[in-house]
Amino acid sequence: MKKILLLVLTMLFLCACDAQQTDLNVPNKPSAVPDKAFWVGGLDGGVFVLIAKNKNLEPDEYFAKIYYASGDIAYKGRMTLSPRGSTAIDHINPAIFQGWDGDTLYIEGNKQLKVQN
Template identity: 95%
Template sequence: MPKKPSAVPDKAFWVGGLDGGVFVLIAKNKNLEPDEYFAKIYYASGDIAYEGEMRLSPRGSTAIDHINPAIFQGWDGDTLYIEGNKLLKVQN
């Protein structure tokens, strides 16, 4: 894991491996639907890769423990992969 840049919040966690990844900060609030989350995803440089709402897939999935870094497996530019074949997908 690279050193966390000062632009990345302390609560953000690394999702990835030695060959690359992103820092992720996921939030949930009462204004969002049960399957919606708010994400800030940062490149290793500290620049923002994505900021906005994401929807849990497949539909009807049970809520995720969004503050547990261990459940996140990777990011491909529009999808966060989560254990148990779940996904958080960017909302356009």
């Protein structure tokens, strides 16, 4: 009986943990930030991101404009997808982007877009 009670309590605890939702506050987009830019961030902040791909870029290169929440530009220029040889990313899908650390955009699947120096 004690084992069943312990199991039930454990299940309730785990369900309660899963039920928690985080309210990520996406700031209003400043007028300096293009409409197509999307928010990449979390509880500690974030940036607005606009990624482009065109025929003038290498297969693993993308052009990025990254804006602070204030609308100021954090980065503008080419970025390289790593690890090398990775399949192309869906650069217009905000759901794949996980964060920005100042020189790297982190992407699901252990991929990254890195600032070219």
